[in-house]
Amino acid sequence: MKPKRLRRCQLSVPGSSDKMLAKAATIEVDYIFLDLEDAVAPNRKAEARTNVIEAIRHTRFRAPTIAVRINDLSSPWAYDDLTALVEGCGAALDVIVVPKVMGPRDVEFVDRLLGMLEARHQIGRRIGIEVLIEEVEAIASVEAIAGASARLEGLIFGMGDYAASQGMRVSGVGETDDYPGDLFHYHRNRVAIAARINGLVAVDGPYADFRNPAKYRKEARRAALLGFAGKWAIHPSQIELAETIFSPDPATVVRARAMADAYAAARERGEGAINFEGNMIDIASVRGVRELVELADMIEARQASVAR
Ligand code: COA
Ligand code: MG
Numbered sequence: 403m404k405p406k407r408l409r410r411c412q413l414s415v416p417g418s419s420d421k422m423l424a425k426a427a428t429i430e431v432d433y434i435f436l437d438l439e440d441a442v443a444p445n446r447k448a449e450a451r452t453n454v455i456e457a458i459r460h461t462r463f464r465a466p467t468i469a470v471r472i473n474d475l476s477s478p479w480a481y482d483d484l485t486a487l488v489e490g491c492g493a494a495l496d497v498i499v500v501p502k503v504m505g506p507r508d509v510e511f512v513d514r515l516l517g518m519l520e521a522r523h524q525i526g527r528r529i530g531i532e533v534l535i536e537e538v539e540a541i542a543s544v545e546a547i548a549g550a551s552a553r554l555e556g557l558i559f560g561m562g563d564y565a566a567s568q569g570m571r572v573s574g575v576g577e578t579d580d581y582p583g584d585l586f587h588y589h590r591n592r593v594a595i596a597a598r599i600n601g602l603v604a605v606d607g608p609y610a611d612f613r614n615p616a617k618y619r620k621e622a623r624r625a626a627l628l629g630f631a632g633k634w635a636i637h638p639s640q641i642e643l644a645e646t647i648f649s650p651d652p653a654t655v656v657r658a659r660a661m662a663d664a665y666a667a668a669r670e671r672g673e674g675a676i677n678f679e680g681n682m683i684d685i686a687s688v689r690g691v692r693e694l695v696e697l698a699d700m701i702e703a704r705q706a707s708v709a710r
Pocket of ligand 1: 413414415416421422423425426437440441608635636637638
C-alpha cells in the first residue's frame with residue numbers, strides 16, 4: 403500500500419539557501435521538497451546536500467511530507483545525492499524526487515539502489531519515489547515509467563524543462579502564451595492517464611511568474627480538471643492558490659454525498675438513472691464521490707492536527 407499523502411501543493415525550497423530552508427520549516431503546506439537540482443548552482447551542490455541533510459535531521463518541519471529533489475541521473479552529483487541522503491537522513495525522508503527521467507530504466511535503477519542503501523543503513527521504512535516527466539523521451543514512455551516501481555507515488559509534469567526539450571517557443575516557465583486552447587493539454591493528459599492506470603498521483607509543475615496569481619490559478623485549474631492532485635509552488639504566495647483550487651469546496655462535498663444517497667435510494671427502487679436537482683445522474687455520476695470524500699476527510703484531519 404502506498405502512503406496516502408496530501409499533495410495539493412508541493413513547495414520547492416532551494417537547498418543552498420539557509421534562509422529559505424529556515425523559513426520553509428515554519429510554513430504550513432502539504433508537502434515540501436528541498437531542491438538539490440536546478441535551484442542550486444553547480445558550485446554549491448555539495449554544500450546544499452549537506453545543508454539539506456542537516457535540515458532534515460534537525461529541523462521540525464510543519465509540512466507532513468518532506469522530500470528531496472536530487473540531481474538527474476546523468477549528472478556528476480546524483481550518486482552522491484542518493485547515497486548521502488539515505489545514509490544521512492534516510493529514516494526521516496519520505497520521498498526522493500528524480501528529475502529528467504528518460505524511461506523506466508531510470509526508475510528501476512533508483513528503486514534498486516534505494517533498496518540496497520536502505521538495507522545497508524537499516525532504514526526500517528521504504529522511501530518513496532516521484533519522477534519529473536519533463537523530457538520528450540519521458541512523455542513518449544510515460545506509461546512504462548509509471549509502472550516501473552512499487553515505490554513510485556507520483557508523476558510530476560515539469561513544463562519548464564519540457565518546453566525546452568520539445569523546442570517550444572514559450573516566454574517563461576509554465577507560460578502557455580497565445581497557443582489556442584492549452585499548450586500543455588496533451589502532456590498533462592498523458593501524465594494524468596499514466597498515473598491513474600498505476601495508482602499514482604499526478605502533480606503539475608511550476609509557474610515562475612509568482613506575482614501573477616490569476617495565471618497561476620488558471621494553470622492549476624486546468625490541471626485539476628484533468629485529474630491532477632496538486633501543483634508546485636516556487637514561492638510561499640502560491641501555496642494558498644494551489645490549496646484552494648485542489649481542495650473540494652464544502653458545498654461540493656455536501657452535494658456529492660447527497661447525490662450518492664439519492665442514487666442509492668433510486669437503486670433500491672430499481673431505477674438506474676434519476677433526476678437529481680434537474681440533472682440526470684446514474685452510477686457514473688457517483689463514481690468519483692468516494693475519492694472526493696476521502697480527500698475532504700484527509701484535509702479535515704490535517705486541519706485538526708494543525709489546530710492541536
Ligand atoms: N521557500 C521558502 N521560503 C521562500 C521561498 C521558498 N521557495 N521563496 C521565497 N521565500 C521567502 C523569502 O526568503 C522571503 O522570506 P522573508 O520574508 O523571511 O524575507 C519571503 O519568502 C518572501 O520572498 P520574496 O522576497 O517575495 O522573494 P525572493 O525575491 O526572496 O525570492 C525566488 C524569489 C523566486 C528567488 C524564490 O521564491 C525562490 O528561490 N523560489 C524557489 C525556486 C526553486 O526552488 N526553483 C526550482 C524549482 S522550479
Ligand atoms: Mg526541470
